[in-house]
Amino acid sequence: MDYSEVIEFVKKTTSENAKKDAYPFRNVYEHTMRVYRWAIRLQTKLGGDLDVIVLAALLHDIGWEEGRPHSEVSAEIAVEYLDSIGVAPELITKVGEIILMHSDKDTERDLSIEAKIVMDADLLDEIGALGIMRDCMETAVEDEASYKRAYYKIKDFYRTNKPKIKRCKTETARAEYVKRMQLIESYIYQIEKELF
DSSP: OOOHHHHHHHHHHHHHHSOOOSSTTOOHHHHHHHHHHHHHHHHHHHOOOHHHHHHHHHHTTOOOOTTSOHHHHHHHHHHHHHHHTTOOHHHHHHHHHHHHHTTOTTOOSOOOHHHHHHHHHHHHTTSSHHHHHHHHHHHHTSTTOOHHHHHHHHHHHHHHHGGGGGGOOSHHHHHHHHHHHHHHHHHHHHHHHHHO
């Protein structure tokens, strides 16, 4: 399957329909493309139906509507779009189900490998170096920005996200999550030596 048409649809739809972030540098389309790339990396190691994984990863955040879960809105838009381009109904059903559940990272349900991969790819985004960069950029645009405020924000992010490793559905994602948390921990250790 050629995903370029889907990618263009995602770019257009997220620019028109995405939830607006308080920070101008955060972008749903860019997040989606990172999730897409991670989903492919995970699929290469773990298997699963590549079309299901890629379509679900690309379409997982295309819908936002006040008062409704974004996973529900995204699934509706994705199903309608995939049907309009002639995707097989059984493939549409699998993709729609993954999008519908992708936000429930704490689920105990028995998930398909495709659902696990998409959920893990979404979870891995903005953990690690990118999370450090995000925290620094967020602090820089806030009042009274300082290195110490960025440090405390990074340290808080580390503290609150380290336990979320239990949300990883695959060992491959868990290993990557550990590596990224270690990077943040090393960064915190180094910044403490330089700041205090």
